[in-house]
Amino acid sequence: MVLEILEIKKNNPNLSRKDIQKLVYNSFREKYNIASQLVIEAKTYAWNVRRQGRIDRIVVRFDKRLFSFKKTKRKNPVLSLRVNSERIAIPIKQDGAYKRLLEHLQQGWEITSVIMTKDLKFYTTLKKEFPEPKVMPNVLGIDVNARWLAVSVYNPRTKRWLKQLYLGKDISLKQMKYERRRAKLQHYKDKFFDSKARRKFRMLSGRQRNYVRTRIWQMVSEIIKLAKENYATIVIEDIKHLRARKGKINKKGRKKINRIPYGFFRFALEHKAMQEGIKVIAVNPKYTSQTCPRCGKRRKASQYNYFRCECGFEANRDRVASQNICLRASRLLPSITAQHPEAGAAVNQPVWSYEG
Ligand SMILES: [Zn+2]
Known part of the structure; x- marks a missing residue:
């Protein structure tokens, strides 16, 4: 999708961000049978790399609507992702990184998005609000x-x-x-x-x-x-x-x-x-x-x-x-x-x- 948008932009350099959105939003959803959020992500991604006109790193961001953490019947953790009308469940390796994630969640951190990289590694972005720090004398x-x-x-x-x-x-x-x-x-x-x-x-x-x-x-x-x-x-x-x-x-x-x-x-x-x-x-x-x-x-x-x-x-x-x-x-x-x-x-x- 990103490559296609870059091609469109190359052939029509005057298209604005909004024009591109209008152009691809419905057509891509039909063509690729994909969640609308991912079309928007692709458009944003393409817009950000439009000057260089190519992709160096492939990164897909799944926002809150597209991911959830679940457990299998055997109580094993899985990451559930929605790419189109169906969901796919990816088993989670319970290593040190996963333990650190759980610790953060216990401390009140919240997962805002899941990021997938080219080598099929998954990263989470975490968010937590802190009170304004106090000034000491x-x-x-x-x-x-x-x-x-x-x-x-x-x-x-x-x-x-x-x-x-x-x-x-x-x-x-x-x-x-x-x-x-x-x-x-x-x-x-x-x-x-x-x-x-x-x-x-x-x-x-x-x-x-x-x-x-x-x-x-x-x-x-x-x-x-x-x-x-x-x-x-x-x-x-x-x-x-x-x-x-x-x-x-x-x-x-x-x-x-x-x-x-x-x-x-x-x-x-x-x-x-x-x-x-x-x-x-x-x-x-x-x-x-x-x-x-x-x-x-x-x-x-x-x-x-x-x-x-x-x-x-x-x-x-x-x-x-x-x-x-x-x-x-x-x-x-x-x-x-x-x-x-x-x-x-x-x-x-x-x-x-x-x-x-
Ligand atoms: Zn002096």
Whole structure:
């Protein structure tokens, strides 16, 4: 259906989305004897890939009307799908993924759609509403950099640093090891067309990704725990600015930054924080590693990891960055801390903008 719609669009480029809908809705249902929802899905799909004019991945989405989970007489779970007037039941393998799905359903998640991919794997999309997270009086600032995560916890009322630590130093070391091994395999597989090297290279890439993601989830758990213990709102740097910063540095430097993938880290952090009722805000990261947290003076960008200021303050540059992230966020919440001086007081209404 998608290919046919692409052909129609190619021959009549002026057709709008609505025109196509009118054109194919009834004819396709008759021609293919298929559920009307799937015709609409095909049309949407074709519309989304109309510019490239071809399909790279075949994905079929079944919405709520087209799927249900049932049990056989022997109590085995099946996925029941409606493709036309009939339903087909697909047995479900009761593996780890299925158990995780059941756990989520027990925790109040709801399945909104089932997605079938080309290799006949089925995925579910889940949805759950969470209450607006509470704003806490202290701030926990995280600086994501090439080497590790620098974390600082600050109490804006007493102007005291409650905690200073680094997380994930092992990640960049292990990533470097993976990269060295991959470079070697890359050489073999390109030079000798070695299929064994190619297989190994793919396996290694998958293992590397799994390792990094597992470690990121672990670090996120540690951060959430720390935020809870210290009644802190979590503050990170805004990705928009980070991207701009990335573009400026050379290729080698860019590779370094990706050793702790910021995008995935932020996704994991916001995902988990939302479930735990903790607020995450993002501030502008400009000059965070070049400004003195004590006197506020800006230093020139230095290639060294150590920050020294005329006022006598000195610290690791990543620590300086995480402190400045805390200070920037706490400057945005004076009214909150004034209203609720005692640590632990939670305020429901956030009063600052996300832009910082
Ligand atoms: Zn200073």
